[in-house]
Amino acid sequence: MGSDEKYWLGFDLGGTKMMATVFDAGFKILGSHRVKTKGREGTREVLDRIIETIQESLDDAHIKAQQVGAIGVGCPGPLDLDRGIILEAPNLGWKNVPLKETLEKAFGCSTVIANDVDSGTYGEYRFGAGQKARCLIGVFPGTGIGGACIYEGRIFRGKTSSCMEFGHIQVQPEGRVCGCGQLGCLETVASRLAISAEAAAAAYRGEAPHLLKMAGTDLSSMKSGVLAKAIAGDVIVERIVRNAAQHLGRAIAGVVNLLAPDVVVLGGGLVEAMADLFLGEVRKTVDARAMKAFTKSLKIVAAQLGDNATVMGSAALAADAGNGIQ
Amino acid sequence: MGSDEKYWLGFDLGGTKMMATVFDAGFKILGSHRVKTKGREGTREVLDRIIETIQESLDDAHIKAQQVGAIGVGCPGPLDLDRGIILEAPNLGWKNVPLKETLEKAFGCSTVIANDVDSGTYGEYRFGAGQKARCLIGVFPGTGIGGACIYEGRIFRGKTSSCMEFGHIQVQPEGRVCGCGQLGCLETVASRLAISAEAAAAAYRGEAPHLLKMAGTDLSSMKSGVLAKAIAGDVIVERIVRNAAQHLGRAIAGVVNLLAPDVVVLGGGLVEAMADLFLGEVRKTVDARAMKAFTKSLKIVAAQLGDNATVMGSAALAADAGNGIQ
Numbered sequence: 001m002g003s004d005e006k007y008w009l010g011f012d013l014g015g016t017k018m019m020a021t022v023f024d025a026g027f028k029i030l031g032s033h034r035v036k037t038k039g040r041e042g043t044r045e046v047l048d049r050i051i052e053t054i055q056e057s058l059d060d061a062h063i064k065a066q067q068v069g070a071i072g073v074g075c076p077g078p079l080d081l082d083r084g085i086i087l088e089a090p091n092l093g094w095k096n097v098p099l100k101e102t103l104e105k106a107f108g109c110s111t112v113i114a115n116d117v118d119s120g121t122y123g124e125y126r127f128g129a130g131q132k133a134r135c136l137i138g139v140f141p142g143t144g145i146g147g148a149c150i151y152e153g154r155i156f157r158g159k160t161s162s163c164m165e166f167g168h169i170q171v172q173p174e175g176r177v178c179g180c181g182q183l184g185c186l187e188t189v190a191s192r193l194a195i196s197a198e199a200a201a202a203a204y205r206g207e208a209p210h211l212l213k214m215a216g217t218d219l220s221s222m223k224s225g226v227l228a229k230a231i232a233g234d235v236i237v238e239r240i241v242r243n244a245a246q247h248l249g250r251a252i253a254g255v256v257n258l259l260a261p262d263v264v265v266l267g268g269g270l271v272e273a274m275a276d277l278f279l280g281e282v283r284k285t286v287d288a289r290a291m292k293a294f295t296k297s298l299k300i301v302a303a304q305l306g307d308n309a310t311v312m313g314s315a316a317l318a319a320d321a322g323n324g325i326q
Numbered sequence: 327m328g329s330d331e332k333y334w335l336g337f338d339l340g341g342t343k344m345m346a347t348v349f350d351a352g353f354k355i356l357g358s359h360r361v362k363t364k365g366r367e368g369t370r371e372v373l374d375r376i377i378e379t380i381q382e383s384l385d386d387a388h389i390k391a392q393q394v395g396a397i398g399v400g401c402p403g404p405l406d407l408d409r410g411i412i413l414e415a416p417n418l419g420w421k422n423v424p425l426k427e428t429l430e431k432a433f434g435c436s437t438v439i440a441n442d443v444d445s446g447t448y449g450e451y452r453f454g455a456g457q458k459a460r461c462l463i464g465v466f467p468g469t470g471i472g473g474a475c476i477y478e479g480r481i482f483r484g485k486t487s488s489c490m491e492f493g494h495i496q497v498q499p500e501g502r503v504c505g506c507g508q509l510g511c512l513e514t515v516a517s518r519l520a521i522s523a524e525a526a527a528a529a530y531r532g533e534a535p536h537l538l539k540m541a542g543t544d545l546s547s548m549k550s551g552v553l554a555k556a557i558a559g560d561v562i563v564e565r566i567v568r569n570a571a572q573h574l575g576r577a578i579a580g581v582v583n584l585l586a587p588d589v590v591v592l593g594g595g596l597v598e599a600m601a602d603l604f605l606g607e608v609r610k611t612v613d614a615r616a617m618k619a620f621t622k623s624l625k626i627v628a629a630q631l632g633d634n635a636t637v638m639g640s641a642a643l644a645a646d647a648g649n650g651i652q
């Protein structure tokens with residue numbers, strides 16, 4: 001490795017935790033650091049914590065800031081991608097935070113920001129389950145449902161911000177109230193949070209005794225792992241998950257008819273915790289609903305990078321920007 | 327104009343008529359010829375008619391085949407785009423017809439084929455209502471509902487064929503039977519054909535006397551112009567059209583949330599015949615349903631090129647191929 005070798009830094013800014021990871025030119029992990037975000041403490045505090053976390057990861061990797069080629073950050077949106085500003089991050093209480101400028105000042109190297117789901121999907125495209133796909137769709141059911149599209153090697157994006165708002169595909173015109181103000185968006189029926197709410201109601205009614213014993217009726221205890229365990233004992237929880245996966249499958253079928261992807265990657269804690277059940281149901285539904293011309297060569301697979309997807313994708317985007325690719 | 331000036335030929339192969347148009351390097355129309363397709367007469371006969379029609383358009387333009395830089399053809403699908411084969415065209419009774427090879431032999435110049443809706447939308451992008459759009463969506467309600475996306479100057483396509491099957495977005499999971507075999511696809515409620523069928527039923531029930539007088543109850547008489555005239559007298563026909571436009575608007579809202587286009591172009595005979603009513607209703611619905619971040623800079627406009635869209639787009643694609651753009 002020559003002394004002019006460049007290193008890339010990927011950062012994942014989440015609502016509950018943040019993580020910085022240092023990569024060598026071949027995207028091998030050299031060091032990493034992860035802490036709680038504590039968004040309530042205020043913008044300046046969180047920005048300082050981001051800088052500290054990056055510094056810790058550099059120390060962990062025995063790399064100096066001057067050796068970093070560029071920093072890539074996956075953030076919640078909406079963003080101004082070109083100016084590198086987080087326009088709004090409700091989880092962090094942020095408005096118009098110039099993250100790119102802040103990090104460029106702190107570390108003296110160029111910084112790119114991207115939507116976190118875009119970064120994660122790009123990570124899977126470069127290093128994970130979606131490698132070499134001509135058109136890759138990433139779908140991540142969590143509190144909401146994140147979506148992204150990598151088309152011919154580049155993130156499909158809006159003019160100034162990210163797009164592919166998968167969770168807000170309307171699946172029930174007269175359905176439940178969504179956080180976005182509309183009725184019946186996909187995430188009101190197929191997110192981990194929607195599944196948790198439905199499972200908690202079943203527990204409350206006495207129909208899911210195993211779940212009730214493990215988690216009570218509090219949504220904040222209904223994590224993916226708990227739901228996965230409950231399935232073994234509570235038939236109704238399995239039905240709730242299958243029903244949600246079918247909703248997701250129908251929405252994916254619609255996107256397949258529009259964009260004809262080669263690969264759909266499903267990721268996030270929920271999918272990881274019950275990959276066979278969830279993917280099986282999604283595959284069956286998409287096969288039944290999408291057009292044969294598009295399903296015959298389509299692969300629907302589980303994400304491979306887990307929590308590393310966003311830092312890896314962000315670091316790769318930072319490297320691409322240096323090479324004028326993205 | 328030098329003697330080595332190139333001319334481009336655009337061809338529109340429709341189920342009922344075909345048209346060839348010759349353009350100069352600045353895409354000015356020099357000559358054109360249009361005849362009925364008569365698909366029932368057999369593959370060889372239709373291929374011969376295509377060749378004759380191209381020759382007639384060249385004669386009309388006083389151009390020799392040797393002066394044509396390339397031919398572009400907009401065809402019904404599914405297609406093998408790279409090999410230039412029409413895999414299947416139910417309207418023509420065609421299977422696996424090597425159109426590219428046939429025309430290259432006949433005229434000695436390179437030929438590209440594209441989906442007709444892709445060509446038409448590309449025409450609007452290059453010369454019509456969608457010029458300079460970063461992301462343009464074309465939607466053409468007719469017998470079905472064609473869709474296309476021009477993203478950063480290029481047609482968004484599938485691996486070997488076209489995509490953006492707009493008419494097969496499912497809007498009513500328990501809805502009407504669609505030609506594709508699914509239930510409740512958008513084109514079962516919002517195509518010109520669906521509107522005609524609903525209006526014909528209203529005429530049959532005696533609720534649309536003006537329509538009944540003009541067109542009876544036969545769908546093949548319920549053309550866009552007739553429907554537009556009926557609206558002036560029959561309130562129910564206006565309601566049927568508004569309802570269809572709202573369905574279309576909801577589907578477009580979903581696509582706006584996914585792809586964040588700058589411009590949506592609506593075209594085809596139905597839209598042309600009642601542009602204010604149809605576009606007004608679609609705009610209102612999209613504004614109400616799509617995310618503000620995407621609608622604030624979105625334009626929804628009527629197509630400008632009418633029947634010339636496909637020949638112009640096809641000719642431009644042929645020229646691009648020569649320049650390695652598409």
